[in-house]
Amino acid sequence: MTPAPHEQQQLDDLGFVVLENLMGDDLLTALRRRVEELFVEEGAQAGAEFKQEPGARRLANLMNKGEVFQRALQTPQLLACVEAVLGPEYKLSSMNVRSANPHSDAPQPLHCDMGGLPDERGPWVCNSVWLLDDFTPDNGAIRVVPGSHRWGRLPQSELADPKARHPQELLLTAPAGTVVVMNAHLWHGGTGNRTAQPRTALHIFFARRDKPQQQYQKQLVRPEVQAQFSPPLRWLLALDDPHNDAVSREVAVRSGFLK
Numbered sequence: 001m002t003p004a005p006h007e008q009q010q011l012d013d014l015g016f017v018v019l020e021n022l023m024g025d026d027l028l029t030a031l032r033r034r035v036e037e038l039f040v041e042e043g044a045q046a047g048a049e050f051k052q053e054p055g056a057r058r059l060a061n062l063m064n065k066g067e068v069f070q071r072a073l074q075t076p077q078l079l080a081c082v083e084a085v086l087g088p089e090y091k092l093s094s095m096n097v098r099s100a101n102p103h104s105d106a107p108q109p110l111h112c113d114m115g116g117l118p119d120e121r122g123p124w125v126c127n128s129v130w131l132l133d134d135f136t137p138d139n140g141a142i143r144v145v146p147g148s149h150r151w152g153r154l155p156q157s158e159l160a161d162p163k164a165r166h167p168q169e170l171l172l173t174a175p176a177g178t179v180v181v182m183n184a185h186l187w188h189g190g191t192g193n194r195t196a197q198p199r200t201a202l203h204i205f206f207a208r209r210d211k212p213q214q215q216y217q218k219q220l221v222r223p224e225v226q227a228q229f230s231p232p233l234r235w236l237l238a239l240d241d242p243h244n245d246a247v248s249r250e251v252a253v254r255s256g257f258l259k
């Protein structure tokens with residue numbers, strides 16, 4: 001499968017594409033239910049395998065935590081867009097939830113994921129933001145600076161205040177069920193949630209296969225869960241890839257996630 005020509009063009013020119021109603025009602029309902037269950041089950045530990053953030057609830061390591069996440073990862077239109085950004089040699093880097101708390105005013109700074117610029121082979125990170133709630137002008141929708149994935153510069157080295165409004169930024173508002181796929185060298189960040197309700201998104205994050213995973217899946221996903229994965233899922237998680245073992249283990253140790 002390949003993206004429609006207008007989707008490909010948006011990914012190339014703007015750095016993102018908005019896929020409305022990609023989830024369908026069943027998947028949206030199942031994702032919401034499982035995410036809320038996990039927040040209850042994990043309590044204060046939620047997100048601890050990766051990071052916790054003031055002003056937002058987080059979950060991490062979701063390939064370990066339910067079949068519904070496996071289903072989301074294997075959505076053909078998603079993978080077609082990821083391949084359009086990274087080429088055919090890509091893999092899952094991490095799968096997390098970020099839920100901006102009610103009345104959490106502070107925006108995230110504009111950033112590129114993994115703090116990285118494209119290298120001589122091109123882009124190496126691609127993110128997808130799964131809207132589990134409507135994203136509205138007030139509830140912490142994600143902002144993006146269209147075209148910035150091509151600038152070859154990082155916001156933290158260019159901007160006096162990466163948290164401030166950028167003159168070219170666009171706020172991505174869309175209904176729950178939408179998936180935004182972006183070249184993750186695009187300058188982006190969550191905004192403040194000025195409403196009384198949380199604003200929840202699932203992030204399915206991909207890397208080019210030569211780069212490290214943000215979360216080393218082979219170490220994080222329990223062996224009994226891995227044993228049930230189909231060959232395409234094993235490929236997506238790079239479970240049988242010695243190069244991934246070398247690069248992702250090293251990063252996991254350096255970050256303190258693996259001793």
Ligand SMILES: O=C(O)CCC(=O)C(=O)O
Nearest residue numbers: 098142188189190191201
């Ligand atoms: O969920 C969001 O609003 C975007 C979060 C994001 O860009 C990040 O945590 O790196």
